[in-house]
Every structure is written in C-alpha cells, then in structure tokens.
Amino acid sequence: MPANKKSGCCGLGRRFYAGPKLVIMVAHPDDVQHVLVTSKMVERDPLTTTAMRSFVGDGLLTLNGSRWKTHRKLINPTFHSELLGNFLEAFHEGSLFLSELLARDSAGGAAPADVHAAAFSGAMRSFCSAAIGVDPDRLIPDVPKHELSAVMRRIIVLLQTMMVRPWRRSLSLLRLSSEGRAILKYYAHLRKCVEEAVAIRSAATEEGPAKTRRRLLETLVKPGGQTALPVSEVQDELMTMTVTATDTTAVLMSYALALLALHPEWQDAAHRELKDIFGEGGDYLRAASLAELASLRVLESIIKETLRLFPVVPMLPRMVREEIWLSKGRVLVPKGAMLFVSPFLTHRLPQFFPDPLKFDPSRFLEGRSGEEHPCSYLPFGLGSRNCVGSQYARLEVKVFLATVLRRFRFLPHSRWEDLENSVLSITLHTFKPIEVYCVPLQESGL
C-alpha cells in the first residue's frame, strides 16, 4: 500500500477487504492502547504469518499461543540491556564495514550510494558477531553485497503478494521465474549459514564461564549439540532473528541518512555534537563507549524523529479472536477480522504531532513529543509482543550513525517525495532504493 495516500488519516479505523478477510486499520492512540495493551491481543493473523512461514518457518514472527511464549521467554534475555556493552565491538566493526562500502560506492562523493545495501551488510556482520558469536567471514556467503540487499527487498515485496494472493505461496511456482530462483538461492545461502552456526556451536566441547545471560546461539544450542528447542525450531528462530535484525537496521539507516542529507541544519547539529563528545584530536574516529553514546542527545532525537516519520515496521497485524469495540464504542470489529495497528498513521496524527510532515528532531529534544498519550509513539510496538531487539536496534543504529557521520558529509540524491513514496509492507520500503552522496570529511574540509 503506498504510504503517502494515507497521511491525512483522522485516527478512526479505516477498513478494506483482503480477499474475504475484513481488515481494519487502527491509528488513534486510544485504540492502539486498547488493542495492544489493555486487551492483550497478541496473536498475529494467519494471513500474514502463513506467507512469512514459507521463509522463516516457526519463529517469533510466525508463532502464536504457547509455542510463541516458550520462544519469547528463551529469547528475551539474550537481548537484555545488560548485554548491550558486549555488543558494542560488533556494532563498531559493522559500522566500519558500512563506512567502507559507502566510501567505495560513492567514489569520493561523485556517485550516489545505495544506503540499504551497505547498511544491510554492516548489520549482518554485527549480528553474526554479537548474537551468533561466530566470525562473520566464516558465516556470511560470498554473495555481492548489493545482491543480498536487493533480494531482501524482493522477498519483502513477495511476502506482501503472498499475503493477499494465496496461490502465489507455492515455492514450486516461485522456481519458475528468474526472480524466484534468485530469492530461493539467497534463502538457501541463509539456511546454510544458520546450519553452519548450529554445527560450530554444537562442536564446542565445553561451555564458557558461567554467566547470567548468554547470547542468542549460546542460549539455543549447548556444546555437544543439545538444543533448547527442537533443532528445526532453533534453525527457524535463527533465520527469523537474522532477517529481522538486518533489514530493519538497513531501512532505518536509509531513511535517517536521506533525511539528514535533506536537512543540513540537523546534520550540522549532529556533527557539532560529535565534535563535542569525541573532541577534534587524532582519536576523533575512535570506537564509542556506552557513556559517550548515551550523551548523544541530538543523534538520539534524529533517530526518534526518523522513526516517527518512517516507522520501519509500519503495520502490526493482529487476529481478532473475540469481537472488540473501537473508536470509543463507535466501531464494532467482528471476530475473525484482522486489525492492522499502524504506527505510520498514528505518528502522523496532527493532534499529537503538530505539523506532522515536518522533519523536526527538536520534538524529542525537550522530552518526548506526543507525550499527551502514552501510545502515540510506538516504533517498536507495545505490549508483550513488542520488538524483542529494540534496545539492540537503538544502540546499533546510534553506533552506525556516529561512525558514518564522523567520516562523511551526506548530500541528497533521493528527494523527500521519494521517501514519502514508500510502500507500507512488512517493513517500510521506497519504490526506488534510497541513495545519498557521501563526501569524505577530510577531503571536503567540511
């Protein structure tokens, strides 16, 4: 669904049919609160999960009920805030990889660089080290970087098609087109990586020192190969987490850099803040500590405002098991319908975010904007089915931005209209890849 057609929503539910299924969009924070928090509606609708299951199998994204609870209980602690410090080195390494790709693709600022492709590779490397604990060079298939990100984008489009056209769900049919074969090749690569990671961990003979919290793979597989879940579910969960951890970061980085390129005043503010924190001496480009990252308030506001305008996960699907009243009792949603809670629409309601289409990070500088309502801002979802990787994602993106902003001046190639011309799918995507010019700072003297 093209995003910009819906920007002026008043906050009441809108409805449409996806085949025989009644779908109601939820935007007003009162209704968001009722659906996600009060009524504890935690089940994703089969219309969305069946299509996703073809690729990621049985993991957090697709499971419901007691199996979802079991997986969630196991995985929650592996992304706990106490572990964030352990992830820093992996994020820094990923951010250096991202910088190298941007530098190479933009040829000293002469050509526009595709941010998603570069950030996707950086995020993939970080995830291998941080969550899987295996050297990325051992795991990541030798596939051209742009191919990885392009196929990921095609998978998102395909999943959307599969949701509304069930006859497109057959993987045998997919093999008939060259695009389908490219997707299946990539899928096979990912599956192989995951199997390899499980094999590496199983081959370990002893557990490391006792820790209260372990990484994702360490939690799911013990040395010797004993697993916390059936092996197929461990592999599915690793597929799920790899896909969710990489595309989301790449999408957020794409919108953030494009917005900074289009708003040089905010890019300058971020540069000033980075100079304040990292000084201007020889170690300006050093890896950031947790304390330094926590003090980057301008950068934090830029990330929040980017997520307000372009929430990476723009719609949260929920299955209606029991009829529910929305819009202060004016809309009865029948059992069997699907609700799409839409952060995209909520974040653009003018009563909570005045002048909603303006990119204005200062909304978040002086306390949270939209504060009048606790459910007016939900880039990572709300309630028990919220994003399991939200703290990981926030910190990773901050490290990525703090690294690239100290190396480049970003100039616009994608225009505001290109960003607004986004598709509301599983993750938000523009029709054309988001591109920016990356001018090395030392050379430009900026």
Ligand code: HEM
């Ligand atoms: C900018 C980055 C990200 C954003 C904006 C984001 C947003 C979200 C949102 C809104 C949800 C809730 C969906 C719903 O209620 O139906 C979600 C779920 C999820 N996210 Fe994220 N996410 C991000 C990054 C990540 C990362 C880095 C990981 C993994 C490390 C991750 C793993 C997941 C998983 C597994 C779920 C499903 C949770 C469940 O159903 O129990 N996400 N994400």
